[in-house]
Amino acid sequence: xxxxxxxxxxxxxxxxxxxxxNIVSVIxxxxxxxxxxxxxxxxxxxxxxxxxxxxxxxxVVYLAEDIGLDEARALGTRLVEESGARHHNVVTPExxxxxxxxLLGSDFxxxxxxxGFNPFTMSLEVxxxxxxxxxxxxxxxxxxxxxxxxxxxxxxxxxAALANVARWxxxxxxxxxxxxxxxxxxxxxxxxxxxRREEIETLRLLGASEWFVSIPFLLEGAILGGLGxxxxxxxxFFGGPVAYGALRTAMPFMPLVxxxxxxxxxxxVTAGLGLVSGTLGxxxxxxxx
Amino acid sequence: MIKARGLEKTYPDGxxxxxxxxxxxxxxxxxxxxxxxGAGKTTFFRLLVGMEVPTGGxxxxxxxxxxxxxxxxxxxxRRKMGVIFQDFRLIEGRTALENxxxxxxxxxxxxxxxxxxxxxxxxxxxxxxxxxxxVESLSWGERQRVAAARALSREPEIVLADEPTGNxxxxxxxxxxxxxxxxxxxxxxxxxxxxxADVLAANHERTITLSExxxxxxxxxxxxxxxxxxx
Numbered sequence: 001x002x003x004x005x006x007x008x009x010x011x012x013x014x015x016x017x018x019x020x021x022n023i024v025s026v027i028x029x030x031x032x033x034x035x036x037x038x039x040x041x042x043x044x045x046x047x048x049x050x051x052x053x054x055x056x057x058x059x060v061v062y063l064a065e066d067i068g069l070d071e072a073r074a075l076g077t078r079l080v081e082e083s084g085a086r087h088h089n090v091v092t093p094e095x096x097x098x099x100x101x102x103l104l105g106s107d108f109x110x111x112x113x114x115x116g117f118n119p120f121t122m123s124l125e126v127x128x129x130x131x132x133x134x135x136x137x138x139x140x141x142x143x144x145x146x147x148x149x150x151x152x153x154x155x156x157x158x159x160a161a162l163a164n165v166a167r168w169x170x171x172x173x174x175x176x177x178x179x180x181x182x183x184x185x186x187x188x189x190x191x192x193x194x195x196r197r198e199e200i201e202t203l204r205l206l207g208a209s210e211w212f213v214s215i216p217f218l219l220e221g222a223i224l225g226g227l228g229x230x231x232x233x234x235x236x237f238f239g240g241p242v243a244y245g246a247l248r249t250a251m252p253f254m255p256l257v258x259x260x261x262x263x264x265x266x267x268x269v270t271a272g273l274g275l276v277s278g279t280l281g282x283x284x285x286x287x288x289x
Numbered sequence: 290m291i292k293a294r295g296l297e298k299t300y301p302d303g304x305x306x307x308x309x310x311x312x313x314x315x316x317x318x319x320x321x322x323x324x325x326x327g328a329g330k331t332t333f334f335r336l337l338v339g340m341e342v343p344t345g346g347x348x349x350x351x352x353x354x355x356x357x358x359x360x361x362x363x364x365x366x367r368r369k370m371g372v373i374f375q376d377f378r379l380i381e382g383r384t385a386l387e388n389x390x391x392x393x394x395x396x397x398x399x400x401x402x403x404x405x406x407x408x409x410x411x412x413x414x415x416x417x418x419x420x421x422x423x424v425e426s427l428s429w430g431e432r433q434r435v436a437a438a439r440a441l442s443r444e445p446e447i448v449l450a451d452e453p454t455g456n457x458x459x460x461x462x463x464x465x466x467x468x469x470x471x472x473x474x475x476x477x478x479x480x481x482x483x484x485x486a487d488v489l490a491a492n493h494e495r496t497i498t499l500s501e502x503x504x505x506x507x508x509x510x511x512x513x514x515x516x517x518x519x520x
Contacts, residue, residue, distance in 0.1 A: 003400075006394065006399075202378045202379075204367075205340065205367060205374075206367065206391070206395045207365070207370070207395055207396065208395035
């Protein structure tokens with residue numbers, strides 16, 4: 001392409017032929033991309049939550065009633081040595097009660113409810129690598145004095161399933177948005193081709209290559225897709241932080257990906273999809289002319 | 290070189306535009322094709338450009354057999370041609386200068402050379418004050434000159450000029466003819482379809498007369514009469 005400005009001017013001239021239809025297309029593409037970004041943002045945050053939870057992987061080993069503090073420490077040390085766990089922390093029955101009270105509120109006296117009887121036993125909080133959790137748990141179950149072992153698989157499993165669903169949804173949404181953009185752009189470009197049929201014929205009579213004829217239309221498609229992506233990103237840029245803030249307030253326990261980081265990812269997805277599917281839409285129109 | 294043998298063209302509605310045409314035009318030759326409206330001049334040109342395909346006989350242009358064939362070889366042939374279409378085929382919404390430049394752009398000529406040559410030709414055709422005027426705002430005669438400038442700016446091997454002076458006054462006609470002679474002097478094969486008696490009288494080149502789709506006369510050039518004597 002020896003003179004890219006020429007082709008850009010030609011594309012701009014083509015776009016100026018149907019301004020109304022082009023504006024509607026850009027809005028539709030922007031809305032489609034916006035819905036995609038919601039799915040992608042949801043999926044990214046679920047993945048993030050999964051990662052955070054995995055990073056905090058911990059198993060809890062509940063010991064038998066007759067295990068004292070020293071024995072519990074020894075068991076913890078043995079477990080760390082034999083299973084490759086990171087470290088352990090012994091939680092006494094008293095600490096367990098304190099934690100429950102802290103969780104339920106300061107004016108709540110659980111021992112009073114239990115009439116002075118502390119039913120809890122010694123337990124070990126064992127920090128592990130997420131991938132090693134199952135192995136450490138299995139090893140712990142074989143140790144003498146161990147009653148119950150709880151790992152966080154019960155939290156991780158549904159979270160992973162949810163993230164998986166989000167990933168699929170993201171994929172389906174991407175394909176749907178690409179298809180919508182492709183169809184819209186191909187229709188618009190087809191209109192342009194129809195309006196400029198004589199011009200195209202003249203170019204061919206002058207010996208223009210198919211590329212020479214096609215480039216302005218491909219650029220038209222890319223511009224439409226790019227404008228749709230820009231409109232979507234502007235909406236995200238100004239509306240995103242507000243929505244994200246509201247989400248943080250509503251779900252303070254949910255570990256969210258920092259907004260700036262998320263936006264960077266969304267820019268690449270939106271711009272890439274807008275440009276590629278816009279260009280492909282134009283290519284489809286050119287092929288079927 | 291252009292070679293037609295038993296060339297025929299019949300349209301789907303049954304109208305026969307050309308019948309049994311036999312002619313050869315050598316490279317570098319200038320030939321006038323005369324005939325009344327409907328004689329088949331434009332159909333012959335459309336066959337030469339590849340806008341139509343023959344329905345009988347054979348037609349060769351620069352070695353390419355015209356007819357259904359590869360679009361690549363047709364494109365290559367068209368790139369060697371400079372055609373002044375009877376209906377000009379200018380692109381609306383573009384200025385006179387842009388239209389002329391476009392003829393060169395498709396050949397990959399860009400930049401200063403393209404612009405300089407386009408301006409030069411338009412100025413030689415008396416359109417220096419119309420360079421930046423959209424072609425739809427030009428008179429028919431001005432449009433015809435823009436079409437001539439576009440065709441000749443490409444320095445073609447074959448020039449096909451269909452009624453190139455039909456809308457021009459004597460002065461503009463002389464300017465266009467001068468450019469066509471320049472093209473011939475450069476080695477181009479030049480075919481000019483016209484029914485303008487004054488143009489034919491002033492140019493003593495080979496003249497083929499078509500009537501009802503047939504060649505009815507083929508008068509050779511009179512080389513002893515120089516073009517400067519009658520241009």
